[in-house]
Amino acid sequence: MDKLNPEIADCIEKCLTCYSTCLRTATVFKPTTSDTVAANAHIRLMLACAEMCRTSAHFMILETPHHKHTCKECAEICLECAAACEKTGGMQDCVDACRACAESCSMMAA
Amino acid sequence: MDKLNPEIADCIEKCLTCYSTCLRTATVFKPTTSDTVAANAHIRLMLACAEMCRTSAHFMILETPHHKHTCKECAEICLECAAACEKTGGMQDCVDACRACAESCSMMAA
Amino acid sequence: MDKLNPEIADCIEKCLTCYSTCLRTATVFKPTTSDTVAANAHIRLMLACAEMCRTSAHFMILETPHHKHTCKECAEICLECAAACEKTGGMQDCVDACRACAESCSMMAA
Amino acid sequence: MDKLNPEIADCIEKCLTCYSTCLRTATVFKPTTSDTVAANAHIRLMLACAEMCRTSAHFMILETPHHKHTCKECAEICLECAAACEKTGGMQDCVDACRACAESCSMMAA
Numbered sequence: 001m002d003k004l005n006p007e008i009a010d011c012i013e014k015c016l017t018c019y020s021t022c023l024r025t026a027t028v029f030k031p032t033t034s035d036t037v038a039a040n041a042h043i044r045l046m047l048a049c050a051e052m053c054r055t056s057a058h059f060m061i062l063e064t065p066h067h068k069h070t071c072k073e074c075a076e077i078c079l080e081c082a083a084a085c086e087k088t089g090g091m092q093d094c095v096d097a098c099r100a101c102a103e104s105c106s107m108m109a110a
Numbered sequence: 111m112d113k114l115n116p117e118i119a120d121c122i123e124k125c126l127t128c129y130s131t132c133l134r135t136a137t138v139f140k141p142t143t144s145d146t147v148a149a150n151a152h153i154r155l156m157l158a159c160a161e162m163c164r165t166s167a168h169f170m171i172l173e174t175p176h177h178k179h180t181c182k183e184c185a186e187i188c189l190e191c192a193a194a195c196e197k198t199g200g201m202q203d204c205v206d207a208c209r210a211c212a213e214s215c216s217m218m219a220a
Numbered sequence: 221m222d223k224l225n226p227e228i229a230d231c232i233e234k235c236l237t238c239y240s241t242c243l244r245t246a247t248v249f250k251p252t253t254s255d256t257v258a259a260n261a262h263i264r265l266m267l268a269c270a271e272m273c274r275t276s277a278h279f280m281i282l283e284t285p286h287h288k289h290t291c292k293e294c295a296e297i298c299l300e301c302a303a304a305c306e307k308t309g310g311m312q313d314c315v316d317a318c319r320a321c322a323e324s325c326s327m328m329a330a
Numbered sequence: 331m332d333k334l335n336p337e338i339a340d341c342i343e344k345c346l347t348c349y350s351t352c353l354r355t356a357t358v359f360k361p362t363t364s365d366t367v368a369a370n371a372h373i374r375l376m377l378a379c380a381e382m383c384r385t386s387a388h389f390m391i392l393e394t395p396h397h398k399h400t401c402k403e404c405a406e407i408c409l410e411c412a413a414a415c416e417k418t419g420g421m422q423d424c425v426d427a428c429r430a431c432a433e434s435c436s437m438m439a440a
Contacts, residue, residue, distance in 0.1 A: 020342060044174055052180075157377075279378055282378050290403065293400065
């Protein structure tokens with residue numbers, strides 16, 4: 001079978017790890033703020049980030065040239081999600097997974 | 111429940127229709143060309159287009175502002191898929207679904 | 221292109237409508253109960269139901285014989301989701317979409 | 331953040347590995363048989379297996395009790411996919427990933 005190159009394989013792995021971490025974090029999130037609008041926006045951001053990571057991995061596995069576009073968007077939403085999770089606090093796993101994914105996807109998009 | 115506005119609801123419907131049409135067309139495709147590399151690239155394009163449509167719908171349902179980015183990419187890959195399906199021939203359903211989705215997503219991305 | 225039969229096409233449509241309705245309902249849900257564990261379980265049920273509907277549609281589009289298994293599970297989780305949404309109240313769209321999907325999937329699974 | 335237990339985390343990882351391997355194998359598959367109906371059915375089986383693995387992982391991440399049902403179906407389709415890939419030959423990565431996923435999912439479903 002034609003093999004994926006190691007850089008793409010590494011980026012796929014980071015995307016799938018970020019997908020599962022974001023989905024998990026959104027799922028177990030118990031907002032402590034009374035600002036329910038902000039908490040709700042944060043949950044939707046994590047769910048969107050999870051979906052984008054999954055799709056970005058999908059495009060790399062399919063080896064379509066469009067993976068550069070999905071990786072670019074994935075890097076962007078991951079950085080935004082990392083910032084929101086850092087601000088909320090107690091979500092370091094998600095911050096780390098998002099930043100690792102963003103860095104790898106940025107290189108793929110270049 | 112907060113309702114989606116009619117334009118977004120219409121775009122979601124077009125994305126999901128295009129998703130199912132592309133996946134279906136890729137699934138039943140029986141290449142008649144001896145150019146297996148081209149046929150394989152076409153199948154991967156249809157599978158990627160199906161995935162992008164699904165994700166674009168997902169982002170609109172979540173009402174994240176990032177849906178403008180996914181709609182922009184969705185419009186682009188749909189136009190490319192429509193052109194490839196038109197060139198191959200016998201795939202008018204997929205051509206039509208891709209173009210309708212591309213037009214709707216372009217408006218959303220603006 | 222080989223066409224899907226009308227019953228399968230109808231079930232796919234009901235699954236995709238239920239997917240988008242469940243995801244939407246989970247996204248805009250603002251729990252009024254102080255029972256955060258129950259509210260959280262309900263959100264996770266809606267997200268799982270959305271995912272199952274999407275996969276059930278996917279299997280029917282692919283026309284794999286395994287669609288009977290995914291339709292069976294889809295019907296089951298849809299009924300559970302409908303009951304939870306009815307108990308919570310104010311989610312009639314989701315109750316209706318889940319029941320219509322469950323009925324159609326049950327027939328497919330038979 | 332509430333942590334997933336190690337057995338579930340391991341099963342999620344095996345599901346996501348099997349997802350990417352099945353999707354990749356289906357994508358690069360160049361049938362050598364003149365039996366196009368059989369080759370087409372095999373591709374659809376790999377695509378369905380990829381989707382089921384993704385959904386099975388999703389259900390475990392969401393920690394919904396329904397994950398037992400999705401794991402059961404995932405184990406079943408993985409074993410069928412492994413057998414088809416072994417018969418075709420030259421797809422040992424996919425055979426191995428499917429069997430590892432099936433074994434792990436079977437334990438989860440019990």
